[in-house]
Amino acid sequence: MAILVFGETGQVARELAVLPDTLCIGRDAADLRDAASCAAAIRLHKPAAVINAAAYTAVDAAETDEAQATLVNGTAPGAMAQACAALGIPMVQISTDYVFAGHGETPWQPDDATTPLGAYGRSKLAGEMAVRDAGGAHAILRTSWVVSAHGANFVKTMLRLGAERDSLNVVADQIGGPTAAADIAAACHRIALQLIDAPDKTGTYHFSGAPDCSWADFARAIFDEAGLNCAVHDIPSSDYPTPAKRPLNSRMDCGTTHKTFGIERPQWQASLTQILKDLGASK
Ligand SMILES: NC(=O)C1=CN([C@@H]2O[C@H](COP(=O)(O)OP(=O)(O)OC[C@H]3O[C@@H](n4cnc5c(N)ncnc54)[C@H](OP(=O)(O)O)[C@@H]3O)[C@@H](O)[C@H]2O)C=CC1
Numbered sequence: 537m538a539i540l541v542f543g544e545t546g547q548v549a550r551e552l553a554v555l556p557d558t559l560c561i562g563r564d565a566a567d568l569r570d571a572a573s574c575a576a577a578i579r580l581h582k583p584a585a586v587i588n589a590a591a592y593t594a595v596d597a598a599e600t601d602e603a604q605a606t607l608v609n610g611t612a613p614g615a616m617a618q619a620c621a622a623l624g625i626p627m628v629q630i631s632t633d634y635v636f637a638g639h640g641e642t643p644w645q646p647d648d649a650t651t652p653l654g655a656y657g658r659s660k661l662a663g664e665m666a667v668r669d670a671g672g673a674h675a676i677l678r679t680s681w682v683v684s685a686h687g688a689n690f691v692k693t694m695l696r697l698g699a700e701r702d703s704l705n706v707v708a709d710q711i712g713g714p715t716a717a718a719d720i721a722a723a724c725h726r727i728a729l730q731l732i733d734a735p736d737k738t739g740t741y742h743f744s745g746a747p748d749c750s751w752a753d754f755a756r757a758i759f760d761e762a763g764l765n766c767a768v769h770d771i772p773s774s775d776y777p778t779p780a781k782r783p784l785n786s787r788m789d790c791g792t793t794h795k796t797f798g799i800e801r802p803q804w805q806a807s808l809t810q811i812l813k814d815l816g817a818s819k
């Protein structure tokens with residue numbers, strides 16, 4: 537029996553598609569703006585587990601489109617979780633560091649208070665609560681700063697800008713863990729398989745690449761690895777105004793993910809090397 541994956545074109549979904557026994561479905565089969573169609577897809581396929589890798593991920597656009605973001609990130613995962621609970625199968629819901637307010641410097645624990653700063657974070661938090669409320673076996677896996685060779689992400693933006701410019705201003709006061717989509721897909725897959733046999737592992741977990749760094753540090757690593765001559769100037773977030781406010785402290789303690797599932801924090805440098813190789817952008 538297969539693991540049903542919501543998402544086909546996304547960064548994480550594309551990496552799940554190459555893992556064993558996954559069936560990925562896109563918006564033509566289940567549109568997350570239509571929660572009932574998501575529940576129906578689960579009842580149709582009767583999978584062994586569900587991984588939801590689809591989401592409204594445009595952080596700034598969500599500020600003026602919160603109703604849609606909430607339908608996709610909140611209501612749809614809730615309907616999926618209810619369908620899973622009714623069938624007695626586990627669900628893995630991917631969530632985000634943006635559920636945290638981001639004060640202080642201490643890594644967030646999974647049970648720390650959540651206080652999103654923006655609409656995207658609020659919509660993802662609504663999804664977390666709806667999945668928990670459905671009452672079935674589940675893992676909510678919060679990750680951060682997702683990058684891959686596919687789709688839109690910070691690595692691809694830096695490669696583009698770094699080839700065009702001699703220097704770039706990048707925020708240095710937001711600290712978190714860059715995480716490769718391939719590493720997230722592997723973690724979700726392992727967690728889904730473990731939940732099938734051990735539904736008591738249900739809970740909320742963290743998974744991000746190590747070590748924590750700033751976006752500016754990450755940009756420097758990308759330019760170094762790609763052999764691009766582009767100087768990175770550290771700037772505060774206040775010098776890079778955006779519609780949505782981002783958390784400054786996105787550090788997440790991933791200890792319970794290791795203890796419960798045997799999954800360690802991946803080293804982002806190694807994953808970055810692989811991504812640049814896949815893109816043909818290594819120096
Ligand atoms: N990107 C990041 O930096 C981070 C992401 N996350 C979380 O990780 C998960 C995976 O993110 P990522 O792979 O980066 O996402 P992407 O932005 O790469 O892809 C989003 C996916 O969701 C699909 N989708 C969006 N709206 C709908 C809809 N209405 N109906 C059906 N499908 C829809 C998209 O399909 P289509 O192509 O048809 O639009 C696409 O497949 C998400 O839960 C996200 O919140 C967590 C932390 C950081």
Ligand SMILES: Cc1cn([C@H]2C[C@H](O)[C@@H](COP(=O)(O)OP(=O)(O)O[C@H]3O[C@@H](C)C(=O)[C@@H](O)[C@H]3O)O2)c(=O)[nH]c1=O
Nearest residue numbers: 593595632633680681682690693705706707751776782
């Ligand atoms: C392009 C650019 C960005 N930045 C900053 C803006 C921002 O604070 C940071 C990263 O930019 P992004 O557009 O990738 O940020 P963003 O889209 O907010 O990334 C987030 O996406 C959602 C989906 C998540 O869940 C989060 O974990 C996080 O990955 O870099 C600069 O400082 N200089 C630049 O030239």
Ligand SMILES: [Mg+2]
Nearest residue numbers: 593595688689
């Ligand atoms: Mg983005």
